Amino acid sequence: MTLHRVSKADLPQDFPTHHLSMEFWENLGRAVATFGFLEKVLGKAIFVFIGTRHHNTSEELDAQLDDLFQKLDIALTGQLGALIDNYESAVKRHQESTVDNFGNLLKDLRKAAELRNIICHGSWGDPDSSGASLPYFINKRKEKVITPMSSDDLARLQRHVAGLACAVIDSVTCMGFQFPGLSGPGRPLLDLPYR
Numbered sequence: 001m002t003l004h005r006v007s008k009a010d011l012p013q014d015f016p017t018h019h020l021s022m023e024f025w026e027n028l029g030r031a032v033a034t035f036g037f038l039e040k041v042l043g044k045a046i047f048v049f050i051g052t053r054h055h056n057t058s059e060e061l062d063a064q065l066d067d068l069f070q071k072l073d074i075a076l077t078g079q080l081g082a083l084i085d086n087y088e089s090a091v092k093r094h095q096e097s098t099v100d101n102f103g104n105l106l107k108d109l110r111k112a113a114e115l116r117n118i119i120c121h122g123s124w125g126d127p128d129s130s131g132a133s134l135p136y137f138i139n140k141r142k143e144k145v146i147t148p149m150s151s152d153d154l155a156r157l158q159r160h161v162a163g164l165a166c167a168v169i170d171s172v173t174c175m176g177f178q179f180p181g182l183s184g185p186g187r188p189l190l191d192l193p194y195r
Contacts, residue, residue: 019126027154034161035116041165042083044180049090080113099171
């Protein structure tokens with residue numbers, strides 16, 4: 001039996017990504033990186049919402065600390081879907097949360113999470129005549145992607161996800177807290193009195 005191997009030296013430069021434009025790959029990379037930023041922002045927001053809840057008894061404080069440590073683990077290691085679920089829980093349980101259109105924000109976050117899985121885990125095919133690529137991706141419900149994405153689509157997605165991250169930051173700063181890691185307005189968490 002004759003063995004055959006890929007002739008790596010004869011492959012096109014940048015194989016297997018050589019069929020799509022540099023702009024396409026740049027916009028895809030920026031979209032993926034922005035999803036990473038959104039995950040980091042959600043983790044910090046979870047920490048703020050859990051860490052600033054009021055408590056009346058030592059039992060409530062103990063329960064809050066247990067919850068904080070469990071959620072902090074998720075905030076540090078969780079994937080986008082789990083982070084969205086924990087963000088929802090933390091906001092709803094906070095006595096002073098004032099998130100405008102929270103239901104719409106959650107819906108947008110969950111819809112974006114589905115797109116994140118496609119762009120991060122899809123195998124990008126050759127471009128069509130307009131330069132768009134149909135990613136090969138099948139979700140857990142056995143649904144296949146049927147709409148090609150162009151470089152412009154990826155740029156719009158990146159801007160949309162950046163806007164979602166800003167809305168999550170606003171959910172913290174609109175309560176008067178400074179968002180962790182940013183030097184914007186609001187009370188820093190370290191300056192809060194122990195409650």
